Amino acid sequence: MEASVGLGAVFLSEVLGTGVLLLLGAGVVANVLLTGSKGKDGGWLLISFGWGLAVFAGVYVAYKSGAHLNPAVTIGILTSGAAEYAPGVPVGFGSTIVYFAGEVLGAFLGAVFAWLTYKPHFDAEPDEGLKLAVFSTGPAIRSYAWNLVCEIIGTFVLVFVILAFAKTPTQIGPLAVALLVVGIGASLGGPTGYAINPARDLGPRIAHALLPLSYKGTDGEAIGKKDSDWSYSWVPVVGPIIGGAIAGVVTSLVF
Template identity: 55%
Template structure:
């Protein structure tokens, strides 16, 4: 497996994840929409099944779609990401760059799908694209993202352990439901980014797209859904290695 194939696999999978995830938020928020008022549970399921679709689309690269997951796999002591691709600085850089670019592309594609809704609404909340806290508190917002991503990472690695450590694509469905569960249980305080690419790529898209009357992209908060998930993912990988090692 070449690193070029890995790059495009992760890019495509992450773009599909973000297209469907940001799309379900737009569907629930914009008034002139069939999904208007669908609520948080609809959004949680949209994100969960967006993860599943993205993972299946990125089967060649293992469907990581998330820098926190990539770093968590490294922290778990894994020697390879997929057969023929060793875990090293170069492969990690390929995965993470593809995830960030794919997330940006997915957000742009969602904007295209909802172009008339964005134009009609009269404003464009950044929270359609990225996350934000309900109560602003830097340390506690960070704790929420760390805990939520730890659950994601430890859970995803545990699904692989139940499968004999093979780490097959069949784990996409339980991971999808895990994402739904995390959103329903821990998504309230911060909107559960649990993925640096998921938050940063769409936040950049919101900042540069020609959307009328858009609000601030809230860059003062933007580091939390990047740093928190990275810490949570690495902790999940380290503790999984200790627990199962």
Template identity: 60%
Template sequence: MLTGIFLPELMGTATLLLLGCGVVANVVLARTNGHGGGPLMITIGWGLAVFAGVYVAYQSGAHLNPAVTLGLVASGDDLGGDTAVKVLVYLAAQLVGAILGATLCWLAYRDQFDAEESDPDDKLGVFCTAPQIPRTSSNLLTEVIGTFVLVFVIIAFGKTPSGLGPLAVALLVVAIGASLGGPTGYAINPARDLGPRIAHTLLPIRRKRDSNWSYAWIPVVGPVVGGILAGLLAAAANYA
């Protein structure tokens, strides 16, 4: 179980967060070659990060996301037996991998993080999401909807003859980012937001702000709810 799930899932999630946080760092931090690249560059970069992460984690099934793991279970997938134990292994690997990936991103961009010109809000934005208009009900609903689309379509992929594998998931993430990413930054993955937020809290980043923990529960609870609802509906509609 350790080698079959934990390590591939950890490495895949670390790859996802290294490249995903990396593209945000390249765009928003001062004194980078990609500074000012804009939201489309970030959206495409996150999609390609998912593409790479899925390939790295293929041995584990490449969930890379607690919402996907819980959504699959809600749809009736027992994950091959020992479901409760495997869920815990997946969740642990995803969180540790997310912290690791975000930390590697910081190491790659350490000089830019420490530069006087880099804004503390931008530094935090490399690691985790934040709403454009803070409103709990709206922010939570946006994360539920975005994650529902992610998990439901992933489950639907499994019913198609080819599914296109990692490419399909990458394009789906790009579509969600371009369409639904505006209000909250589309965490759509509890590990993707929580792991890097923990890293931001612990890392010795110069002139950083607080890690906005008052918002942190929304990109955890919203995706979990959205993923489980997607799994239940997929089962009811015979997609699972």
């Protein structure tokens, strides 16, 4: 019988794992987009592989809590009818909230550390939109309904296949999830930047709103108000929640 894992350990595990995920994930976006970076213009595939490897690292760090790293994954497990979120961690209201809190806080902290890593490049970057893109997703063509559909589909694929991995062991563990994220980014990521994770978008967007980022003139003085695009922020939260919930229900019917 599996030993119970305390909710404090679950919280810390998700904070650390999601923090590593966002440090590396936001980091690869900064590397590709920001002025003066050695990875400047590295392209979409570099970003996709960077996020995949970020997931790979985060999953290992958060092994103790089952490495959800994503409220959509937590919700998918919940709606699948599972009894445990991880070995020794029963599904329940309290444990669900602990996962959500750890994931959002970890994402916030990871984004802050990515900002610290690239601070001189943020200061040198004149395009405020590129700065925001390091922290949060945004649509290529803004259409809230279709952007929502894209996030639902992408997250459904993510959560459904992750739950399928659990039913059909491949012996490659976190690597399978990492490759899945690369595949989603390469195939489905173009319309919205594939948040597929409410914490991944919300935590860093809050960081963007709080950090000292603003338009600056040639003399270094702030000349404009920072925009964290809160009007779009509900899409990468609601879409993944819906997609994850549907994936869990479908998994319970199929497997």
